Amino acid sequence: MSEEVNVDKQVDITKDVCPFTFVKVKIALDGLDSGNILEVTLNKGEAMKNVPRSIKDEGHKILKIQEVSEGVFSLIVRKGAQATA
Amino acid sequence: MAIDYKVLKEGGFMRQKDAGYFSLRLHIVGGQIDAEKVIKIAELSKKYGKGYLHLTTRQGIEIPFVHLENVNAIKEELAAYGVKTGVCGPRVRTVVACQGEQVCPRAMIDCEGLADKIDEKYYGKALPHKFKFSITGCPAGCAKPEENDLGVQGAIVPHYDANQCTLCGICKEVCYCGAIDIIDDEVTCDLSLCNNCGECVMNCPMDCWLPKIRGYIVFLGGKMGKKPRFADVLPGIIQSDEELFQVIDKTLEFFIEHGGKRERFGDTIDRVGLDKLLAHIKEE
Incomplete structure (x- = not known):
């Protein structure tokens, strides 16, 4: 199931705190067309508790999540079709 | 004429410390109310109260300082706008x-x-x-x-x-x-x-x-x-x-x-x- 995807844009929110974590993700997604891929790098804890859920709530699809280093995760997100820019 | 406070209480009229005045409790459910009704309620508070509303601890609205002589008039006007008065006393209260x-x-x-x-x-x-x-x-x-x-x-x-x-x-x-x-x-x-x-x-x-x-x-x-x-x-x-x-x-x-x-x-x-x-x- 882990087919390769081409990442169109990357955003690193490991140094940000809520709510700027999701705000940065939202801004990054705003600059993409639906179907484009965004890679989000985030920390375990507060960001993991809020960001994936907010991405899902706004109609985007999380394709893949993997731990890239101790406590740091990478989310591969496909921008949703209905999502408002 | 003797005032039956019990009946008034059932109808949401809360007796105030000032003789003859009531804080009129309105019937509100789950803290939701149409904006149009809020406007009407605000207007009635100017006409019959002191021009302010009290937001209760249980998501309700009360119109303070309604005088006894205006009890029926304000009830009728509220009813015309589809707003009912609330309840007090030993019964099921605001949800x-x-x-x-x-x-x-x-x-x-x-x-x-x-x-x-x-x-x-x-x-x-x-x-x-x-x-x-x-x-x-x-x-x-x-x-x-x-x-x-x-x-x-x-x-x-x-x-x-x-x-x-x-x-x-x-x-x-x-x-x-x-x-x-x-x-x-x-x-x-x-x-x-x-x-x-x-x-x-x-x-x-x-x-x-x-x-x-x-x-x-x-x-x-x-x-x-x-x-x-x-x-x-x-x-x-x-x-x-x-x-x-x-x-x-x-x-x-x-x-x-x-x-x-x-x-x-x-x-x-x-x-x-x-x-x-x-x-x-x-x-x-």
């Missing part, structure tokens, strides 16, 4: 509710809809003492079900389907109760620790967590005031409105049968016994 699933991303039930149904069926019903309902969408409990005579909270029982799972660990991360664990690439859930908040279902990016049961948890006998009492929880999750209304009917029946005059429901439970109440609710 409070959080905004529920229409607005809140964490809510699991239609709190406004349920508040309306409960209000329609029980509002103003005479009981041994005041009786307060609260409806809240999730265990965060913004509408404080534990401190109401009967609180209803949204709940789900999650079910895990490994199909698309990437073992990302978000579910374990978001679980407030430590119910979810990942051991040797296997996701486990100890439902005895689960608080039915639904975070795993709402957060899973792959939709591996699904709501197996969606329903209500009921809280009984909570109150604040001079002698606060945290509510008892009715064991189990209620899975239909029909079942919920049976529980409410049984609960009120028990209170009418056993409640002493001016005794709050929680005190009745402590005096008569929670086991007796639970047995009564279970009875067919």
Whole structure:
């Protein structure tokens, strides 16, 4: 199931705190067309508790999540079709 | 002419310390009111009160400083706009509710809809003492079900389907109760620790967590005031409105049968016994 995807844009929110974590993700997604891929790098804890859920709530699809280093995760997100820019 | 304060109280007129004046309580459900009605209420407060409104602790609105001689006039004008007066005294009071699933991303039930149904069926019903309902969408409990005579909270029982799972660990991360664990690439859930908040279902990016049961948890006998009492929880999750209304009917029946005059429901439970109440609710 882990087919390769081409990442169109990357955003690193490991140094940000809520709510700027999701705000940065939202801004990054705003600059993409639906179907484009965004890679989000985030920390375990507060960001993991809020960001994936907010991405899902706004109609985007999380394709893949993997731990890239101790406590740091990478989310591969496909921008949703209905999502408002 | 003698003033029957009891009748006025039933109609939501709260006697003020200033002789002849009342704070008029309005009938509001779950803290929701049409903007147009608010405008009319504001206008009437200028005409019959002092031009201000009081927002009550239970999501209601009162128009203070309505004089006795204007009681009927303001009632008629409110009625023309579709606004009813509230109630006070020993009966079912304002049903409070959080905004529920229409607005809140964490809510699991239609709190406004349920508040309306409960209000329609029980509002103003005479009981041994005041009786307060609260409806809240999730265990965060913004509408404080534990401190109401009967609180209803949204709940789900999650079910895990490994199909698309990437073992990302978000579910374990978001679980407030430590119910979810990942051991040797296997996701486990100890439902005895689960608080039915639904975070795993709402957060899973792959939709591996699904709501197996969606329903209500009921809280009984909570109150604040001079002698606060945290509510008892009715064991189990209620899975239909029909079942919920049976529980409410049984609960009120028990209170009418056993409640002493001016005794709050929680005190009745402590005096008569929670086991007796639970047995009564279970009875067919």
